Amino acid sequence: MATGRTHRPATRSRGxxxxxxxxxxxxxxxxxxxxxxxxxTVSSEELATxxxxxxxxxxxxxxxxxxxxxxxxxxxxxxxxxxxxRELGLTQDWPVAIVGIGNLGAALANYxxxxxxxxxxxxxxxADPAMAGTPVAGIPVQHTDDLxxxxxxxxxxxxxxxxxxxxxxxxxxxxxAAGVTSILxxxxxxxxxxxxxxxxxxxxxxxxxxxxxxxxxxAGEDATAEDEGAPPMRATPTGRKGPDGxxxxxxxx
Amino acid sequence: MATGRTHRPATRSRGxxxxxxxxxxxxxxxxxxxxxxxxxTVSSEELATxxxxxxxxxxxxxxxxxxxxxxxxxxxxxxxxxxxxRELGLTQDWPVAIVGIGNLGAALANYxxxxxxxxxxxxxxxADPAMAGTPVAGIPVQHTDDLxxxxxxxxxxxxxxxxxxxxxxxxxxxxxAAGVTSILxxxxxxxxxxxxxxxxxxxxxxxxxxxxxxxxxxAGEDATAEDEGAPPMRATPTGRKGPDGxxxxxxxx
DNA sequence: CAATCTTTGTGCACGCGTTCACAAAGGCAT
DNA sequence: ATGCCTTTGTGAACGCGTGCACAAAGATTG
Numbered sequence: 317m318a319t320g321r322t323h324r325p326a327t328r329s330r331g332x333x334x335x336x337x338x339x340x341x342x343x344x345x346x347x348x349x350x351x352x353x354x355x356x357t358v359s360s361e362e363l364a365t366x367x368x369x370x371x372x373x374x375x376x377x378x379x380x381x382x383x384x385x386x387x388x389x390x391x392x393x394x395x396x397x398x399x400x401x402r403e404l405g406l407t408q409d410w411p412v413a414i415v416g417i418g419n420l421g422a423a424l425a426n427y428x429x430x431x432x433x434x435x436x437x438x439x440x441x442x443a444d445p446a447m448a449g450t451p452v453a454g455i456p457v458q459h460t461d462d463l464x465x466x467x468x469x470x471x472x473x474x475x476x477x478x479x480x481x482x483x484x485x486x487x488x489x490x491x492x493a494a495g496v497t498s499i500l501x502x503x504x505x506x507x508x509x510x511x512x513x514x515x516x517x518x519x520x521x522x523x524x525x526x527x528x529x530x531x532x533x534x535a536g537e538d539a540t541a542e543d544e545g546a547p548p549m550r551a552t553p554t555g556r557k558g559p560d561g562x563x564x565x566x567x568x569x
Numbered sequence: 570m571a572t573g574r575t576h577r578p579a580t581r582s583r584g585x586x587x588x589x590x591x592x593x594x595x596x597x598x599x600x601x602x603x604x605x606x607x608x609x610t611v612s613s614e615e616l617a618t619x620x621x622x623x624x625x626x627x628x629x630x631x632x633x634x635x636x637x638x639x640x641x642x643x644x645x646x647x648x649x650x651x652x653x654x655r656e657l658g659l660t661q662d663w664p665v666a667i668v669g670i671g672n673l674g675a676a677l678a679n680y681x682x683x684x685x686x687x688x689x690x691x692x693x694x695x696a697d698p699a700m701a702g703t704p705v706a707g708i709p710v711q712h713t714d715d716l717x718x719x720x721x722x723x724x725x726x727x728x729x730x731x732x733x734x735x736x737x738x739x740x741x742x743x744x745x746a747a748g749v750t751s752i753l754x755x756x757x758x759x760x761x762x763x764x765x766x767x768x769x770x771x772x773x774x775x776x777x778x779x780x781x782x783x784x785x786x787x788a789g790e791d792a793t794a795e796d797e798g799a800p801p802m803r804a805t806p807t808g809r810k811g812p813d814g815x816x817x818x819x820x821x822x
Numbered sequence: 823c824a825a826t827c828t829t830t831g832t833g834c835a836c837g838c839g840t841t842c843a844c845a846a847a848g849g850c851a852t
Numbered sequence: 853a854t855g856c857c858t859t860t861g862t863g864a865a866c867g868c869g870t871g872c873a874c875a876a877a878g879a880t881t882g
Contacts, residue, residue: 335839341778345757359859368759372841379861387847387860404778405785412777419676426672429757429774434781474780497787498780500773504598504682506621514783516776521682523769524665525594525657527727527751528687530767532658534750588869612829625871632831640830640877
């Protein structure tokens with residue numbers, strides 16, 4: 317789930333392990349909830365339970381940030397909220413552009429979780445001229461032709477791709493060319509980006525397939541019968557021409 | 570990510586490493602694209618490139634499934650599609666229920682990627698009585714009161730939660746009670762489930778925060794200036810030192 | 823049928839992440 | 853102050869995942 321193609325051997329994020337970075341938002345959420353309940357301090361055990369992780373792991377994670385706890389007492393909630401926010405870069409404003417305003421793009425535009433922490437939907441972009449001007453979540457949709465200008469003018473460095481798979485790579489290239497250096501990709505495509513650009517992928521279909529795997533295993537533990545069926549031995553076109561088959565090309569043959 | 574709260578020590582998926590399982594859908598997608606182009610065979614190198622992974626890793630992944638390749642030639646595309654599909658449990662039909670038909674729920678209901686492989690949206694469920702009967706993506710929304718019956722009658726074992734965070738745990742409990750054993754959770758909440766129930770989490774906010782972290786780091790590499798602002802101080806009894814690992818210069822005294 | 827060439831399958835080493843277990847540190851009561 | 857009790861911070865061991873590098877396997881050609 318990290319960068320699509322570029323290797324990520326040196327992403328040794330300034331001493332903070334990638335796995336730890338991925339958990340910081342989790343801690344932050346739990347801490348924010350505590351903060352809203354005016355809880356002054358919290359122990360690693362309590363916070364770990366709230367975040368759904370092991371307490372030892374949590375303490376080790378925090379140790380990478382520094383010694384922000386008090387032995388015998390725990391962690392100061394407000395102070396920790398600030399420190400994690402700062403570490404994640406949430407104390408500043410991040411203008412985000414969403415490209416591809418279909419069902420999913422619109423859903424994200426309306427998603428409250430964005431605005432909650434530093435993120436601001438600065439622009440909505442779509443290739444359909446008919447949508448231009450139409451407000452979605454209170455923000456007028458703009459046309460792809462102006463992508464470059466929109467990104468530049470708003471200082472957008474984080475782009476969200478919610479286009480059909482066929483358009484994803486092209487949109488990605490344009491975003492990168494316009495100055496975007498972080499991309500959140502919802503299209504089921506492997507994006508290739510130049511060095512220095514981060515790509516994170518969210519793939520709903522993959523998540524379901526992983527669940528199906530485990531589900532099958534659970535069900536199959538009792539009845540291990542299950543015939544083998546008739547595996548297609550060779551070029552046996554499974555006559556499937558599903559709607560999602562609009563994947564344009566990919567790599568050289 | 571894995572299960573929310575339950576430990577996952579025994580998820581030793583029948584010999585197939587979890588990391589491998591997570592990549593199988595990726596391979597499957599690339600293989601399907603090749604299949605539609607009627608490519609008969611593919612080498613580990615080509616397929617790895619298309620899937621965005623290392624070729625050695627791909628070969629090792631496949632080795633867990635068995636020896637399906639031919640040395641000197643490569644892998645038979647159709648055969649491999651079938652084998653992976655079978656391993657992932659996609660040769661059977663998986664009725665899925667989506668709970669919480671807001672923007673995101675509606676987007677998922679319309680998402681083509683679901684129906685494409687074995688998954689079928691069997692039911693849409695929402696707590697708003699006003700929505701009952703309204704068709705979304707051609708499927709009438711049903712009310713939460715009937716959740717138990719709906720799940721049972723349709724034989725749903727995979728549930729998708731797209732409710733507001735406050736309702737997530739409750740919905741989760743009801744789904745599990747009704748017989749659901751795999752949950753895909755989009756709500757920003759840590760779900761606690763009994764043993765034997767799998768939970769996968771998709772958290773848009775977390776993904777963005779991780780990107781923000783790297784983005785900040787990239788930007789901060791040049792200019793290490795950046796004022797610190799004023800961290801909210803609290804519970805700092807004995808004037809502690811400033812163990813700030815990196816650049817902070819503001820500490821109590 | 824033998825030689826050559828391509829590509830798989832895998833043994834091995836390395837590094838990251840997780841977990842345990844405990845000493846050090848601080849608060850609190852006496 | 854002194855001693856006890858709680859909780860942090862971390863050294864060390866362990867296990868998993870990754871990538872290298874190569875021998876084995878099969879196709880192909882002469």
